[in-house]
Amino acid sequence: MHALTDTADFWLQLKKEAREIADKEPLLASFVHACILTHHNFESSLSFILSNKMADDVMPALSVREILDEAYLLEPEIVESAIEDIRAIYTRDPAVTNYLTVLVHFKGFQAVQVHRMAHYLWQQGRHQLALFLQSRNSETFAVDIHPAAKIGKGVMFDHATGIVVGETAVIEDNVSILQNVTLGGTGNESGDRHPKIRQGVMLGSGAKILGNIEVGEGSKVGAGSVVLNDVPAHVTVVGVPAKVVGRPCCPRPCESMNQNVLEDNQPYEQA
Template identity: 80%
Template sequence: MQAPNNTIDFWRELKNTATGVAENEPLLASYIHACILTHHNFESSLSFILSNKMADDVMPALAIREVFDEAYLLQPAIAEAAIADITAVFQRDAATSDYLTPLLYFKGFQAVQVHRLAHYLWQQGRNQLALFLQSRNSQTFGVDIHPAARLGHGVMFDHATGIVVGETAVIEDNVSILQNVTLGGTGNESGDRHPKIRQNVLIGAGAKILGNIEIGEGSKVGAGSVVLSDVPEHVTVVGVPAKVVGRPCCQRPCESMNQNVLEDNYANQQ
């Protein structure tokens, strides 16, 4: 299945998949209808799914959904980013064979979309509601992203549990991050104090990237590494503290998802 050419094609493909699931698995039919088939577009479906995830005993889903719908109406780029994120998961995750699965079941995708709303609210000066969503996001999905953090399109949080993203962090387009990654500060300093992750980067499971440093475009951070200084473009770093050990075997490590840093050793690339 190729990536959709536009939002309409994406929504049509999503509904076709949902229809097949509802027919083949009767126990899920009502759930699929509520989440997908009763809606007239992707934005409506997404706001329904996420608002029900974020609701609690005090804050009803309907109230939260109104905020999602407002954001999607006033800033269509938020929903466009969500489609780019689903497409990224579909293309990079070998366990995913359709667009429906990440939308319904992948907490990494869902956590990123909740953050996009929290960031919208933060930009509107509605900081307390943004922080409420951050808290619910952390409680529900185990992912803690400050509402001020800036995320690009095509961002994939794979498995996602334990990911922490600080207030002044930046994650550019087409980045893949695995579980238990921290984009944090080095202390209680204020100001611009968190990492900047450039395009096409892959960050392996358990990596800690600390301080106002830059991970250059197309680079790879090995699992379990602790990165404390800038990383150049198109290199592989690994270790505690992380050091350059080679170059990724492709220009876009975020797409290959190849975490075997041994294959990136300079000696293997001669």
């Protein structure tokens, strides 16, 4: 019951923001009405926005929207995760002043939601349709996530361009990933071959995490680093190849989004 109430309150806030924008900027009035104000709940709005992004000349928006609506009905946690993603981005990004901006403008958020749909289809055995959505996601947002990859909630893809996530990768709850990050393999091996990113982690811009390795809870990977081995929990790694240089200044780097690894100067003592 709490989740239902929470979702309803979130939707009321979104509609309030939409009305304020329509009043302040008349040129956007039709846009916010189509995306928000004509809908009866958040999932209807979300499916409308994503289906219009994913449609192409041979796959109409209506067909894509039917798939999204089905998934949201049968798997309501997908919608709950989307709300947690919006709240996470609102909290972590100082450029964001309302929820509506994330929903209608942030391609990192939208790319993750399209992936949730593709992952749902993959789990249903509808692999070709899932791969179609992966392809459209890549073409539209420049974010390439294999449909089998597992992504938690409260996840932020900041700027998002160039993010690649491999088939057996896992991204747990409350993780922040910046542009041009790769969660990839180390060759053409099969099986479980991609990274596992634990809760609270922040991956800096351009970081490459390669192989079936783990980035431990609450750790930070500095921009441009190449990670080839397991990263312990609550450390900062940087370099090519990445090495431990200290500890993050907070227990959940995903929230502080502090990119300056030189400030993480607390010594790391291996157990």
